[in-house]
Amino acid sequence: MTKVAYTVGGGNAVRDVFMxxxxxxxxxxxxxxxxxxxxxxxxxxxxxxRVVFAAFAARGAVPSGRARADRLRRAALTLVNPLAVGVIDACLFGPWWGLATGLAAYALRRGVVVEYRTGRRRPHGSSRAASHDPGYRPAPWLRRAAAAEQVAALLLTVVALPVLTFASALDGQAWTSIVACRVTDGTRTADARLIELSRKGNGVVGWNLDAEEVSNGLGCTATESRYVREPWWRS
Structure with missing residues (x-):
């Protein structure tokens, strides 16, 4: 709602956009x-x-033993999702973003594994003795890293994510493509920029940035910029 309100100007425009x-x-x-x-x-x-992995770990999905099957299962649970997240991120934003995202996701998951294997955490309904590996002695730096992981996860969840969401809502960019179309108003036809809202047949229903109303556009072509107005912090 905030994204739409700031981008199109608020008031009745927000209602018209959602309609x-x-x-x-x-x-x-x-x-x-x-x-x-x-x-x-x-x-x-x-x-x-990280949240999904921690939830599954709390239900006992992450084995703490040292048997080969436990190690393979633990490695799969720790690696597969960060790898998938990294690949998706790379497809959307580029290889460096994908690499950084995959490594960060793996690091936070690795901290959860250390916590459960050392017994500092245990699955719901499990005794402390049965839920960890008594022979597991991680290096001191790994213990410190696991503790830092909890702080990092908390900061990302309760500070970074809300701040970034709020900043994205007020950055002045459209949430979807802006297209240049021919718009007919009565007997007059003119070119206009539309924020694409939906598609109808061969045309586009969009928010007309020039007339500040919902319009039907034909012969639409994509524009390079999605900026509608200055970001809030520059206005």
Missing amino acids: GMEPANWPDVLLGMVITDPLLGSVLAVVIS
Whole structure:
């Protein structure tokens, strides 16, 4: 809601935009914010990866033993998701973003594994003796890293993610493509820039940035910039 209000100017414009999008397309605003902002998308991916892994670990999904099967399962649980997150991030934002996101997701998951294997955490309903590996003695630096992981995860979740979301909502960019179309108003036809809200047949329903109303556009072509107005912190 904040993203739409700041981008189109608030008031009745927000209502008109959401009506033009139709309810099925409303989640596109949040999705658009995530996939068009590399930093927000990457931090969200890392947080989700860590939260999901911690939730499964709390239910006993991460084995703490030293048998080969336990090691393979633990490695798979620790590596597969960060790798997938990194690949998706690389496809959206480029290889360096993907690499950084995958490594960050792995580092936070690794800290959770250390916590459970040392017994500092244990799955719900398990006794302390049965939930950790008594023979596991991680290096002191790894213990410190595991403690730092908790702080980093907390800061990413309760500080960085809300701040980045708020900044993305007020950055003055559209959450989706801006297209240049021919718009007919009565007997007059003119070129206009539209924020694409939905597609109807061969045309586009969008927010007309010139007329400040919902318009139907034909013969639309994509524009390079998604900027509608100056970011809030520069206005």
